[in-house]
Amino acid sequence: MFDLKKEITNWKKTLHKNPSLEDGYIEELESHLRDKIEDYTNNGMSKEGAFKKAKEEIGDTEKISEEFYMTDNLSGSKKILWNEKSGILILAANYFKIAFRMIKKHKSHSFINIAGFALGFTCFALIAYFVKFQLSYDNFHVNKDNIYRLTTTKYATVPDLWAPGLKESFPQVRSFVRMQHFGETLIENKTNKFYDKDGLYADSTFFDIFSFNLVEGNARTALAEPYSIVITKQLSEKLFGKENPLGKTITFFDGDSKQNYKVTGLINNIPANSHFTFSFLVSESTNKAWWVNNWKMHQFYSYLLLQNNNVNIKELATNIDTWLKGKITDPNWNETVRLQKLTSIHLHSHLRSEFGVNEDISTIYLFSMIALLILLIAIVNYINLTTAKAVNRAKEVALRKTMGSKRSQLIFQFLGETVLLSVIVFGISMLAVELIIPSLNNLIQLKLDQNLLNFPLFILQLFGLILFIGLLSGIYPALVLSAFQPSAILKGTAKFSSKNFLKRILVIFQFAVTSFLIISSFLIYKQMNYVNSKNLGFNKDHIITFPLRSAGITKNLDAFRNALAANSNIISISFTANLPGGGDWGIPYQAEGKNQADVPEARWLVVDQNFISTYGMKIIKGRNFNKSIESDKNNYIINETEAKELGWKNPLSKRLSINYFNRKWGNIIGVVKDFNYRSLHKRIEPLVMFIPPDNWYSNASIKVRGSGLSSTISYIKRTWEKFETRNPFTFSFLDEEFNKLYIDDQKNMEMITMLTAIAVFIACLGLYAMMVHTLTNRTKEIGIRKILGAKLSSIVGLISKEFIILIIIANLIACPAAYYFLKNWLQDFAYRVSLTPLIFIAGCMISLVVAFTTIIYKIIKAANTNPVNSLRYE
């Protein structure tokens, strides 16, 4: 049976095959055909005959499109006259069209190109954002250029009398502010009861110097009167909710005493990029500590506001030194003053008693370097891929040139394409950055602003950068492409060299960087592992520490101890006045037969007779403190380093004294094996332990069994509550506190590992795409080789050899560079792993294996292709 509908559909299909016939046109022809058929059938023709006749009269597609072309092009009435000025616009539109077509046509190529570039740029943008944040510390203070912190070469803090004295004696000093930690305090109101340890004492001049935003209260008087307090919004909300706190009273409980403070100011929360932070400020006039009015106790963070005109900082510091020598008459006192610019504290200051852990500028350099390397890898990818793809566009170039394109126009076109791609990449990257920032904040405990739009200048800079990169990475491919000789290409005699010198250099560069990063992250990982597992000289596991807080406990120490000891899960209990790894006092002392100048500076641990056993330390000479020997209260135990630095082979017969605490000469009764109670970045320092009067004890360290931990802790809590009702029980695990020493290293390691993985991935992406192009260009060669009898293995060897050699060269470059870099990095650790060849070999092997796995699948697939297929069209 004749099916008209089907026949018409088929007829339409043949029309569709002709590219010059548009859909609407075909639609119209169909309508025409149907009208005709209708007419013929009305005149008595059969459907089949009518269709055949109508179809014939309309003509075949060739004829139709010919007519179409004729009328369209030869009517000549409105011929476009070529003219460069108006032509450039038409051309530009065409360039865009071609660029988008190229992206669409070579999907996997474009994907690799765009994804690799976007990934690299995203990493770069994130790190740039991080670095920008680190560099922005304390920049929000209006006076930032004239604020200097007064420190010594050892301590971040200075005695309280220095700053006011300086203001009186030096006209360069306009004003000053001193701050001191308030110490942990219990805050209680109707609804809340919590400890706050983030308070500071501060002089009334605080707001003259710093630009923290005072929302309520008078900046000049807020911190003048004793018992005045300025609180942050955060604390205010915790205590008073939405109410205005001004004039309200806050009660602090310190141990057994309580004190009311009047709220005289409310400030915005402290910006994340402030090198110090606090929850409240109490007027310095409230401070009644015993070290107030002192020339020698390092207790106060002191900031000077200098005159606007250029003060010579070096000269001023020297003058202050001389001035201090006149004030402090102690011949043994020997310190040198430093003036630190406010804005450089966060990245450059690593003194004792810093406000918090400062970042190190070397970390910033390290990350900046990695960011740059990743960006370079991505750019190299881009250049390589585009150049490799150039071969496929030779015909386009040849045609354009034949039609009169100038070389400059072609360069303009190809540069335009890379710029267009860069803009696409920019969009993707910015979106990615915005999405990643929250989890990055989480991962490395940062407080980066989550809204990138708050930094339009930064975005603009990145945009400028990516345009620049687009141009830069487009220049080489553009030059190569535009240099094609049209006659040679169109005749088919052009040869494209696959042994491109620059391409090889770029691949070597990429893999040198990746190997470098792999080796580095290996060693960094190894070092961190070492640090975490190194024998510290004591056992930090299963030790719970907590402050004793109030007289309810400190006055009944023995009863408290006995009550705790009743629990069989509690192995050992020690009370101390300070904690290892926490604040240990650097106080001058005297050693028998030594000039004061020869006595090494030592750390102090003020302990009881259970301390050594609780912490699992080892006594290598002499004995532990003994409670039943009364004289032990005046005796000392030192560590190996102290004995060594004093030059005492047998320290047991020697004596020490501490005038400062009115301690008379006492014997050294024991030597403990060195133990690391501070970060392994630092050498073990000399240490002296002694037993203080009972009322000095302020901390407890309790060694418990690993099993039933929670019930043991709740037992301790119940016991605590029997002795002390006002102050809630809080505790921490010693090993956790200890790990905090390495948090910076840890997070750096995590970031570096992540970035290394990304760098490797981008490089492999590039290598993979390169391999695809190489194989496409050598399909015929492989086919011929196979016909001539080459085995799979020899073809794989042939193709991969070239790349493997490049990667080996890359490794040869990477190893010495990594060696040099890592040696420097390790210098920073007092205790470190050695740089064994194994790390380098393993790193190189990994980069080789990764590279090889990336390309091997494609090679084998190409080598397995039936030569008939690859040579068919020859």
Place this chain on the structure above:
Amino acid sequence: MVSKALVAASTKPMILSILRGGENYGYQIIQRVKEISGGKLEWADGMLYPVLHRLEKDGLVTTQWKLYEGRMRKYYKITEAGKKELAEERKQWLSVHKVFLELWEPIPSFE
């Protein structure tokens, strides 16, 4: 039969003239020409549409798709510019026509 060259030259004014009488679609236009010329002037089906498209591009006609008995049909309508163009063409054809009338008076024998 009319020669190809003459057909090509006269297509445009003919189409415009037909459209002057109201909007129309391709097939009908061809039928009209056939009718008027008594079959002496026959257009190839395929050639009409490119010319129509050309006219549209030049702004002499506008088009509109319409539904007719469940089928789509494209209607062409003359524009003001098209009318002007037609007047111009008409002038030219008439002058040519006038010349021939003069030359061929009395009617010469073509045999």
